[in-house]
Amino acid sequence: MIPVLNASGCLDALTAPDVARTLDAYVTKTVTPLPREGNPPPRIAETDVGMLNSIGLANPGIDAFLGEHLPRLAGLGIPIWVSAGGFSAADYAHVCSLLDTRAEVDTIELNLSCPNVDAPEEDALAIVAAARAATVKPLYAKLSPALPNLPGTAAAVAAAGADGLTLVNTLRGLALDPATLRPRLAAGIGGLSGPALRPVALAAVYACARAVDLPIVGVGGVACGRDALELVAAGASAVAVGTALFADPGVPGRIRAELAVLRGRVPDPGV
Numbered sequence: 001m002i003p004v005l006n007a008s009g010c011l012d013a014l015t016a017p018d019v020a021r022t023l024d025a026y027v028t029k030t031v032t033p034l035p036r037e038g039n040p041p042p043r044i045a046e047t048d049v050g051m052l053n054s055i056g057l058a059n060p061g062i063d064a065f066l067g068e069h070l071p072r073l074a075g076l077g078i079p080i081w082v083s084a085g086g087f088s089a090a091d092y093a094h095v096c097s098l099l100d101t102r103a104e105v106d107t108i109e110l111n112l113s114c115p116n117v118d119a120p121e122e123d124a125l126a127i128v129a130a131a132r133a134a135t136v137k138p139l140y141a142k143l144s145p146a147l148p149n150l151p152g153t154a155a156a157v158a159a160a161g162a163d164g165l166t167l168v169n170t171l172r173g174l175a176l177d178p179a180t181l182r183p184r185l186a187a188g189i190g191g192l193s194g195p196a197l198r199p200v201a202l203a204a205v206y207a208c209a210r211a212v213d214l215p216i217v218g219v220g221g222v223a224c225g226r227d228a229l230e231l232v233a234a235g236a237s238a239v240a241v242g243t244a245l246f247a248d249p250g251v252p253g254r255i256r257a258e259l260a261v262l263r264g265r266v267p268d269p270g271v
């Protein structure tokens, strides 16, 4: 069976616990050391090839997350992956050291790729090394498809101690209001997700699977069983569903049903 997760930031498990329970693991929205309100609205815009968002890592901060959110998430009865973010390697290490003490946390996914906030000054290698020193939990590095040398970065984070990769985060995009020709998002540019990202994610998974020997969660435009199967054929060992969940919360169950039908009809991708 191919594990099906949600993509970080695309499902609130506490308001939709029944949807979360259909997943093989729940991935939280990215948590940073301090609370963040995120960018001003509007911060979501539909386009004809997917969705643009400029949420800007709105989250309660690690202390409130650990005190209030994590115990309730643990009650879902599925593995909890916590997405960790920050603005320096020290931020990531701080969040990881606190998560390390909590049995409710199965895996930490390092969000090294948010297009809607200033990037940390340190590179991915330094951040993963700092996080690795702070926790013994499994560590996944979530990388941007816009990196100039994605397989090279994948190899670097593997050498720094990452246990897996999550590929990919959104790509920067812009949508204009047809009447005013002004940006539709208050922040101007946002992150593009959904169908347009699917070939990008496939290419990223394909290239990184050849560069490193790590498990890969494939993310980007997954909306049906065939999308999931293609990511696995490219080298992923699990898939995560993001934008498709907004339109159809039943998509994880549908993906599994469609995969079961596809199984006998296409070459086995070997998972």
Ligand SMILES: Cc1cc2nc3c(=O)[nH]c(=O)nc-3n(C[C@H](O)[C@H](O)[C@H](O)COP(=O)(O)O)c2cc1C
Pocket: 007, 008, 009, 010, 029, 030, 051, 053, 055, 057, 083, 111, 142, 168, 169, 170, 192, 193, 194, 195, 197, 219, 220, 221, 222, 240, 241, 242, 243, 244
């Ligand atoms: C509204 C929204 C919020 C997101 N928030 C996060 C986030 O907090 N952390 C993160 O790593 N990725 C975040 N993402 C990116 C998704 O996890 C995923 O990588 C991306 O949307 C591509 O998958 P999709 O095409 O299936 O949506 C967000 C995406 C959307 C649409």
